[in-house]
Amino acid sequence: MTSLRALLRDPHFRRGARDMLDFAPGIAAWGLVTGVAMAKSGLSIPLAVLMTLTVYAGSAQLASLPLLAAGAPMWVVWAAAFCVNLRFVIFSAQWRVHMGHLSRGRRMAIGYLLADLNLIAFQRAWPGAKREPGQVRYIVGGIVTIWFTWQIPSLFGIFLSEAIPTQWGLGFAGTLAMLGLTYGLLNDRSTWTAAAVAGAAAVATFAMPLKLNIVVAIAAAVAAGLLIEQAERAGQRMKGGA
Template identity: 30%
Template sequence: MPSYYDRSTYLRGVKDGLPFILVVAPFALLFGVVATEAGLTVFETMTFSAVVIAGAAQFTALQLMNDNAPTVVVIASALAVNLRMAMYSASLTPHLGALPFWRRAFAAYTLVDQSYALSTLEYEKNPDMTLAQKTSYFFGVITPVLPNWYLWSLIGAMVGQSIPPELALDFAVPITFIAMIGPMLRTGAHVAAAFVSVTCAILFAFLPWNLGLIVAGVVGMMTGAQVELWQERKSGSEDAS
């Protein structure tokens, strides 16, 4: 039976994932607080965190639930926010697609922004990595992240409103995404997609139930795809000449 574990690579993944605790902890803590303030029990909050593991989608769903949005809108908005996971999965398939089903299923469960961002950068930097090394690094990154997500969600749910607002725990959300997305803006298509989606999110912020995020995501992806097509055509015409 082939081995899918490489100790040194796994430990390097753990080391690279450790800094994310600084943002995962307050992010999860804030979710636990907001969830209980929204009326969820500790058990419901922890089930939400353990099953979904997607902070942005969880916050979106909670906000819409507080606004008494229709269930269909809540689900659609959460799925739209999490649509990036489908793209993450497609991007990782060439690297982890040869794993047995149960390992791929566990990788899908633990696929979050942090594990994707660091793993793709590592795979690009070291294209000769074996399947065992790629798998070990991926799971190494998530090792310090996942337990802390559970732990701090539980703490937040238990302490609830006792955390003073002056701590401004919500700072973790934008900082996390800036830290992860910044290094990925390597091409004109990436930059164009990011710029258009941010602009649309602001312009359509007036739409009810956070529907502006859905519009921004769709327009941003369309922009990125069109810029890539334009770049490919330009490159092809230059090669032909």
């Protein structure tokens, strides 16, 4: 209990929690939309609550819901969720510098709770790619803010789904929120190219059944991003050798 009070009073923890408040409106809107979508997709209330608390990945949840509703094979559902979350493999490589010294259990627990926006806020606050004191506490502070900002609206969406008319256009509001969040991730040439490739692939394969065009778009985007990063590294090595 003493250690918890000390953490809550820590300036790095508080700064991390405060910095994530900038993203709270968009996250809350998307969480509400996801909660409503889960409840109206045919999932029971207990199963929807279990999904939001354990899966804790809005994009993977929304990619899985239409497949579950369509009766898609479980391997297709798993493949869609896996492809949607492939970006975290790249993110984990960036986190490694700052959390590689932690025990495996702590890394797994923190990694499970980290979201895309945690990395954006962290890189703004700690622009240097090196480990410094206070970084882990900053990360934990951001995790706490995002977790509550996502889960509370998501649970409201689940339990109040019948009281929220579809005429409100929450789906469109959630789409706008996700577009805003996505724009914040486009900070270099590789991510811009990956976004363009994903959009083109999704449109080109729109006719595929079970919304598999989403899986194709994600795979194409990840491949494009990795190829560009490798090309940039190779160019840097050539310049260094010269």
